[in-house]
Amino acid sequence: xxxxxxAVGPRRIIEFLLLTxxxxxxxxxxxxxLVLAFSGQxxxxxxxxxxxxxxxxxxxLRKDDVAHSIGLSFLIAAMVTALSIVLxxxxxxxxxxxxxxxxxxxxxxxxxxxxxxxxxxxxSIAVLFYQLNLMNTLLGVVLIHMIxxxxxxxxxxxxxxxxxxxxxxxxARDVGATPFRVFRSITLPMAMPGILVASVFTxxxxxxxxxxxxxxxxxxxxxxxxxMYSIISDFPSSAGAVFSIILTAPTIILLLAAQRxxxxxxxxSGFQVK
Amino acid sequence: MKKNLRQAVWGLILxxxxxLLLLVIVVIPIGRSIVSSLVNESGxxxxxxxAFLFTDKGMRANILFTLRVTVISCALVLAVSYSLALYxxxxxxxxxxxxxxxxxxxxxxxxxxxxxxxxxxxxxxxWLARLLLPxxxxxxxxxxxxxxxxxxxxxxxxxxxxxxxxxALAGIPASIIESAKDVGAGRLRIFLQFxxxxxxxxxxxxxxxxxxxVIGSFTAPFLLGPNAPQMLGVSMEQVFGVFxxxxxxxxxxxxxxxxxxxxxxxxIRNMAKEESGRL
Numbered sequence: 001x002x003x004x005x006x007a008v009g010p011r012r013i014i015e016f017l018l019l020t021x022x023x024x025x026x027x028x029x030x031x032x033x034l035v036l037a038f039s040g041q042x043x044x045x046x047x048x049x050x051x052x053x054x055x056x057x058x059x060x061l062r063k064d065d066v067a068h069s070i071g072l073s074f075l076i077a078a079m080v081t082a083l084s085i086v087l088x089x090x091x092x093x094x095x096x097x098x099x100x101x102x103x104x105x106x107x108x109x110x111x112x113x114x115x116x117x118x119x120x121x122x123x124s125i126a127v128l129f130y131q132l133n134l135m136n137t138l139l140g141v142v143l144i145h146m147i148x149x150x151x152x153x154x155x156x157x158x159x160x161x162x163x164x165x166x167x168x169x170x171x172a173r174d175v176g177a178t179p180f181r182v183f184r185s186i187t188l189p190m191a192m193p194g195i196l197v198a199s200v201f202t203x204x205x206x207x208x209x210x211x212x213x214x215x216x217x218x219x220x221x222x223x224x225x226x227x228m229y230s231i232i233s234d235f236p237s238s239a240g241a242v243f244s245i246i247l248t249a250p251t252i253i254l255l256l257a258a259q260r261x262x263x264x265x266x267x268x269s270g271f272q273v274k
Numbered sequence: 275m276k277k278n279l280r281q282a283v284w285g286l287i288l289x290x291x292x293x294l295l296l297l298v299i300v301v302i303p304i305g306r307s308i309v310s311s312l313v314n315e316s317g318x319x320x321x322x323x324x325a326f327l328f329t330d331k332g333m334r335a336n337i338l339f340t341l342r343v344t345v346i347s348c349a350l351v352l353a354v355s356y357s358l359a360l361y362x363x364x365x366x367x368x369x370x371x372x373x374x375x376x377x378x379x380x381x382x383x384x385x386x387x388x389x390x391x392x393x394x395x396x397x398x399x400x401w402l403a404r405l406l407l408p409x410x411x412x413x414x415x416x417x418x419x420x421x422x423x424x425x426x427x428x429x430x431x432x433x434x435x436x437x438x439x440x441x442a443l444a445g446i447p448a449s450i451i452e453s454a455k456d457v458g459a460g461r462l463r464i465f466l467q468f469x470x471x472x473x474x475x476x477x478x479x480x481x482x483x484x485x486x487x488v489i490g491s492f493t494a495p496f497l498l499g500p501n502a503p504q505m506l507g508v509s510m511e512q513v514f515g516v517f518x519x520x521x522x523x524x525x526x527x528x529x530x531x532x533x534x535x536x537x538x539x540x541x542i543r544n545m546a547k548e549e550s551g552r553l
Contacts, residue, residue, distance in 0.1 A: 026433075
């Protein structure tokens with residue numbers, strides 16, 4: 001062993017140790033849930049479950065509000081994504097391509113969604129919703145989910161539209177394409193990766209949103225994270241672990257599908273101007 | 275001339291729907307909550323809701339607790355994220371490639387799930403305690419304590435801050451660093467004279483996001499924080515939902531806005547400057 005460590009040098013060893021700590025720190029909690037979900041019995045102080053089983057999967061999947069919450073969560077996430085595409089993509093195109101008065105003011109007004117601490121903002125909205133009778137309504141929940149996504153849903157596509165070279169659009173115009181045709185067959189396809197990343201991020205963000213829904217959607221709009229709150233307090237940890245996996249599965253699937261599109265550069269353009 | 279006018283009209287038409295939504299869900303609520311935070315018990319207007327924040331013993335403890343957790347979390351998150359981003363920028367090899375591929379995953383994991391995982395891993399009789407038992411190491415109390423909240427904040431914020439900083443460091447041309455090396459500048463000099471000045475704006479953006487993220491957090495402190503003192507996010511939810519004192523909750527919300535206002539102002543101003551540089 002010693003010759004091996006001697007050969008790689010102390011720097012590599014320290015590097016390796018630090019990265020192990022890092023990996024354990026981030027992967028540990030998730031791995032723990034994975035093990036818990038398939039454990040039947042796990043007495044203290046055993047390091048691994050005494051018995052593996054699927055019984056908690058049966059238990060969780062049989063509960064009515066679980067199935068209901070999955071449907072509701074996906075419905076809300078789909079509505080939020082569709083609404084934000086309809087509202088934000090045209091604005092993003094305008095920011096990237098058109099000259100109009102107060103353009104910078106409008107572009108930066110979207111920063112306001114992220115210039116306030118979230119829970120404070122949610123409570124302010126809840127105070128307003130209470131006066132408008134929007135508490136415990138589908139519209140109220142969708143609106144509160146929109147806050148988180150409004151900024152990057154506008155900014156990521158803006159950056160994507162800007163990266164399409166104007167020369168390509170102009171040459172299409174030169175050979176006689178209409179503005180709409182240029183947008184549909186040149187600008188939009190080239191900006192599509194950015195738009196897709198923003199949409200996937202929006203969908204996941206809405207699926208995972210817990211605190212705003214908890215504040216304005218109780219008691220009728222129990223999305224998956226809200227059911228998770230009550231499972232955590234009412235049931236054994238294995239049941240919570242099973243539900244965690246169900247709740248994380250869509251994230252993993254969508255992320256794998258969009259893996260090639262997601263990069264630090266694209267994501268960062270949603271939170272700062274570069 | 276005619277073309278310009280058409281562009282201006284189209285631009286405003288395309289922008290207005292999302293801007294109206296922004297007015298409804300951000301600007302108006304904030305304005306109204308400032309107004310309702312000034313309403314006192316008897317229906318008149320004064321600052322009594324704010325005075326309560328500083329005179330009530332429990333509330334004062336909550337505020338101090340929130341500030342302490344926030345400052346510690348920000349310092350740790352930025353130190354780790356900056357080192358990690360630097361490491362990924364300047365070292366190549368299988369390990370750094372591997373981190374590059376995986377470090378963003380926690381960004382997409384639902385907050386409730388990660389919090390729950392941490393509770394099970396670090397809790398009393400949790401997995402870590404079981405794994406460390408044969409080594410004779412006894413874990414201190416982590417869950418339902420300030421340590422638990424800070425650890426959860428690290429989990430949520432390190433990937434995000436690293437993502438922003440990585441993208442900033444990637445924008446620093448390798449040629450600058452190469453030429454500095456050629457004239458014999460040491461690592462520390464290169465860092466202080468080139469790398470930090472070229473990335474400190476993003477550093478501020480990351481600081482802003484982490485600071486606000488922690489002050490405005492709810493899920494982690496709600497599930498794994500102590501019962502008292504509480505983080506302001508949890509206490510606010512309780513005042514609003516359980517005690518139904520909407521004016522008091524509004525005053526607490528406005529107070530968290532004030533805490534963040536300096537950073538928020540610098541963030542917006544910085545972005546505006548940056549943008550005007552490109553137009």
